[in-house]
Amino acid sequence: MPTPKSLPAWLYTDPRFFEQEREHVFAQAWHIVGHINDIPNTGDYLTLDILGDRVVTVRGDDATIRSFHNVCRHRAGKIATEWRGSCGHRLVCPYHAWSYKLDGGFAGAPKWQGFDSLDPNTLALKPVDQEIAFGFIFIRFAPGLPSVADMMAPYADELAAFELEKLIPNGRVTLRPRPVNWKNVGDNYSDGMHIPVAHPGLSRLLAGTYRIEAKPWIDKMWGTITETPSDNWSERQYQKLLGTFDHIPAERRRLWAYYKLWPNVAFDIYPDQVDFMQFIPVSATQTMIREIAYVHPNASREMNAARYLNWRINRQVNAEDTVLIEGVQQGMESSSYDTGPLSPSEVCLISFGDRMRALIPDANLERAPAN
Template sequence: MSGLEQSLPAWIYSDPGFFERERQTVFRTGWQVVCHVNDVPNAGDYQTLDLLGERVIALRGDDGTVRCFHNACRHRAARLVDGSEGNCGHRLVCPYHAWSYGLDGSLKNVPRWQGFEDLDLAAHGLKPVEQEIWRGFVFVRFAPGLPSVAEMMAPYEAEIEPHGFEDLQPQGRVTLRPRPVNWKNVADNYADGLHIPVAHPGLTRLFGPTYAMEAGTWTDRLWGDITEAPSSNWVERNYQALLDSFDHLPPEGRRRWLYYRLWPNLAFDVYPDQVDFMQFIPVSPTETLIREIAYVRPDARREVKAARYLNWRINRQVNAEDTVLIQRVQDGMASSGYVSGPLGPSEVCLAAFARRLKAQIPEAALDHAPKEAA
């Protein structure tokens, strides 16, 4: 009998009952990134995150502190702010009944004519969400469970340090890319190394044989070193020629692309020229929103701007290739001829992801969905 580990079973990539188990366990206890503190530089600036019925607002206070609250009025639960970002001035005012809140979340005023003279204002401030700010990135979670983000990323602090995460500035806005696939297929593809030489010719030209990965307890690390041999593709070749411009990094870091996948649904792409996060937001058993944005160091040099543009060109092609691949897998999961498959010795991140999910939801080890009790 083969000693290889097996991939997760196909049924959990479309089953509504399993998706609900994930919502209640994996996603209530998992850390979710909302934004970077530099996305909300001024008092009243806010960023929002919607996830499986939870709505969060990250808000910069008058005192300069960034706080996270549920985006719901304490009166009748009306959503307080719309859109992904904005500025509310010095008060958050509910558009339903005009209850108003300070930027620290405290309830400041209820219109007198509504008859709430005896209401304890201090007891009806906005509900805070547990948060952690790690190297400038604002995270939230809805129930305790996982270690802190700092603990999850601790093994990689030394190589992250030179990139100066705390000083990063947003490059544009958050984009949302809908995909008709289960979130786990997006996460699996991100940490699948075997498809790189098969389906990503551009990355293969750039990395050569250097692409590798390792699985941590809660975070997987992947990396590839950009070769010095000029690529036959002009975009890649020009990008290669600009990498020595990033002299804030040690020489070995100027040519290294780093990827970190944090359990359950977040990835950081750390390039010499920029840092992206990619969040796999589950919408339904077969729908996912890929939420992403790039951040950069303040640097107005032409060669730096050129490198960022070329990076975008390279990764736009990679994303297009991955979109097709992930859809192929999601389609194949519906086949009665597939249950699960063997994982090769190098597929350590896929195996680690499967073990984490099985630890939180034991049914993930079953080949088929359990029959409902009569």
């Protein structure tokens, strides 16, 4: 049996291939706008800008959550301009004050503008396909993939145990630009072999328990925090606090579990919080990491301390990963590198590569086509 290979380097730098990804990967992909508890009240909204499209998700007068293209039907103005906000009972475009009902219906234009014969039935906001799963609001721009529920089905029971639908936001969305291809971020997220090499703190905490596996549409990575005290203060204090969380089932009190949904959505599930990340492609060599933490409504001093220590620990992990992926991106641009062998244990990278090659035939070429 031949040794599996990584995706060719040119796929991480080529603008023409990036355009194919826009069409064949991201148009059909499910993107997270946010969580249902980001918008608990009538008129609360969230926005998402991705690859030239803009979405607004709003809770209606009937409490239903709906998603629309965030584009005014008059002159394409951006109707909702903040990442999260509240608009009362109307979405109003700040350009010319055209307004829309919370169900997307056209509400009207100012009378002084002279639009006396407009047909409101033709001017509603254009809807976006939406699915709510595990409390998170997913949208997509074209059909093609299975439902989110079907894609996450291999882990549905264990995800249900985390009660993700009860989460509330802890802070605001953070955007972190990175000078790398989006696939480099995702590859690193699902890579288990670099943990004992490049993450000494994580290695101390997980003590050899880190594992990975790949299902058709979702990867899982996980490890158990050791009870052996770390010689690092932040890690040691975090370990102590985990032992006090008796409201969490025993098997989850020290579990760190990570899930990556095809192609670019990730959840870090800890005993103390859930971090959501999205690797938003900007260009062939630019990615925006969009992230926010969610928590269960527990305001105990111990829980807040654990969340702070978690942040300290993972800030270091993120710094280490940033150096790694930027170094890999630079290596992808080297004339010396085309592709590399993958270990049979690198199941997530093998699965990801197989799907990319199936979706985009050019991904099977070791070098970029001449034209």
